[in-house]
Amino acid sequence: MTTQKPTAEQGEAPARRRRGAALDEAILRAAAAELRESGYAGLTMDRVARRAGTNKNALYRRWPHRAALGVAAYGYLADASLPATDTGALRGDALALLRQANATWSSPQGAVLRELLAATAEDPHLLASLREQAGGSTLNAAWLNLLSRAVARGEAPVEAVHPRVATLPMVLLRGEYALRGTPTVPDPVLVEIVDEVFLPLVRGRAPNR
Known part of the structure; x- marks a missing residue:
């Protein structure tokens, strides 16, 4: 049977x-x-x-x-693809992280993010969720860690470890995407963001009075 x-x-x-x-x-x-x-x-x-x-x-x-x-x-995708970035110097760390972000934006993962951003026009829940995610993202934490390592090496004052300072390179990078209308930015522009804006800001931070 x-x-x-x-x-x-x-x-x-x-x-x-x-x-x-x-x-x-x-x-x-x-x-x-x-x-x-x-x-x-x-x-x-x-x-x-x-x-x-x-x-x-x-x-x-x-x-x-x-x-x-x-x-x-x-x-979850972004966390899995974010590499450890520790070159031993503030400038090297900043360039490495900014270059990785630039490469990601033009990758399949970046295409997903661009689709999410485009869909926010018709989905207020999506816009709110993206804002919440951006506020506590792994990428933001990576920039804050980068600044903390610079302080420990004596390359930056402790006042530089600030969320506004940490998010500035990515804000400028996204502005370049918007201006150019393309999902990638030439490397000399990344170097300029780091050398002409980010590093002077970090090194010029002074204690609050």
Whole structure:
């Protein structure tokens, strides 16, 4: 007598249940894969849930809408691709990090971010989520760490470790993208941002009086 394998409708035993950080990781990994393959326009809670092997309720408990999940998935991609940058000198660190950001903007990952930014015109949730993500991004933390290392080496005053100082190179880089209308900036412009603006600002910071 042949025993038939039970189907899902007959109550097949579910896969091992994941919780907490393990489930968060599975969902973000699935959402990041969907972003890479289909872009933000093709990202749906249904597809992410299927890919992660969970249900939509698990997604909505963590991210209240598609926009929040899309931005979190982009952050997951960005965190995975951000290299350690420690050349032993402030100028070398700044150039390396700015060059990496410039290369990322013209990469498939950058295309995802550009699509997210374009979609904000029709999705206020997406705009709010992007602003929140930008405020605490890994890239911002990398620039602050860069400044902290410069202080430890005696290359900069402690007052230079400030969020406004740290975000300036990226603000200028994004301004160049907007002016040029292209997803890449020539390297001499990156050198100019570092040598003519960032380094003088860092070295000129004085204690608050």
